[in-house]
Amino acid sequence: MNIARVAQVEKSMRVHGQLQSVVARVHDGGYQIIDGLKRFYVARDLMMETLECRVLEIDLQQAKVLLLSYNRSGGSMEVWEEAMVLKDLMEMHDMDQARLARLTGYSRSWVSRRLALIEKLDESVCSEIKMGTLTSSHARALIRLPRGNQDAVAGAITNFNLSSRQSDTLVDTFLKAKDEDQQQYILTDPEHVLNQGYSDTRQEPYDVRLCSYGNDLMQSMVHMLRSVHILGSRLNDQRMGVLSQSERVIITPFFGKVTGSISKLSRVITEIQIHKSTQEDERSGQRK
Secondary structure, X not given: OOHHHHHHHHHHHHHHOOOOOEEEEEEOOEEEEEEOHHHHHHHHHOOOOOOOXXXXXXXXXXXXXXXXXXXXXXXXXXXXXXXXXHHHHHHHOOOOHHHHHHHHOOOHHHHHHHHHHHXXXXXXXXXXXXXXXXXXXXXXXXXXXXXXXXXXXXXXXHHOOOOHHHHHHHHHHHHHOOOHHHHHHHHHOHHHHHHHOOOOOOOOOOOOOOOHHHHHHHHHHHHHHHHHHHHHHHHOOHHHHHOOHHHHHXXXXXXXXXHHHHHHHHHHHHHHOOOHHHHHHHHHHHHO
């Protein structure tokens, strides 16, 4: 469930109370909510004692079709939720895409696009859609990639907050790359690639005053800075807040390794770097 949308519903209900009825059906001696899950959960968090509810006498298939119908007018469902309902109707009620389109009132292409989210997307990308960090437009771009590449490209999209148009361009560029090194270069700094364009001959930093080893050092540091930028973006990502305690336990040792490597690197650099003042002193001594 999209956390941002839940927050919007909570803000509205705090100020205005319940504006729309929850819709439910009679099911197994109780009630099953068809429309209004966000309102229900928010009402529970706000400790509201009652909610206005419209109760329908319908079967399971009708309930699933109504789920999509209510979403059409209010946009209350997420893209992933729509896709799951359509898949369930197809598998559990023996429907094809043409019948799904007729029953739901959507076009056949709309049905096909939603089903493609489940059939062609990697599980990790599906999780991002569930969380609302990727939109259906992002998903349509990612579908064009092999499953094995989708997670990495999705990470670049979320880390650099790329628009759907930028994501399309990024996927096009990624698909044109000739090898994994070029693909990694594209994902390391997508903003530069999108702004400056990408050619097969990558413009590595180069200084004619440096020997080959010196240029290797400089280029390695530039690559490291790009990686640090990506890590910083991911550490500041809103998804950090949804990591479970067990996930944090798994990740914590890697934080220690990163911190240790950075400390060691800092000591080495401090020992070998030549400060500007030292260089000036040397030049002054040479002039004398």
